[in-house]
Amino acid sequence: MKRSTIVNWLLVVAVVALAAFPLLFISGDYGGADGIAAERIAADHPDYQPWASSLFEPSEEVASGLFAAQAAIGAGVIGYYFGVARTRRKLAGAVNAPSDAID
Structure with missing residues (x-):
């Protein structure tokens, strides 16, 4: 391993x-x-x-579901960012690599 x-x-x-x-x-x-x-x-x-009140008072189950959805969306955004950054780094390395075919 x-x-x-x-x-x-x-x-x-x-x-x-x-x-x-x-x-x-x-x-x-x-x-x-x-x-x-x-x-x-x-x-x-x-x-x-x-001095202010909530516009929407969800039940505990709905609030928990909204929190989980928020966490999932945030994880998706972070994962997307890391995927894009990795792909850009990979492609930048491929573009900058010297080629033996061109003289």
Whole structure:
């Protein structure tokens, strides 16, 4: 097996371990930052009234789906960028390569 393949698999195992560790060994509630911020504001300033309201209040399931769609679109954009950058780099190397056929 090539060294780069071994390194890639070790990186995959490390990422999976980093993702699984908190889920398996750390107990606690998983809450969003917006919920924590709302609780903190309510505790610090009980008479606070928001000056704007949401145009669309989705249910938790819909909000989760929208978040997943946003993540998928972002991953697609990033993947597209890396693909284009790699192809441009490859084509630039092919164009700049010296040719033995031309004298």
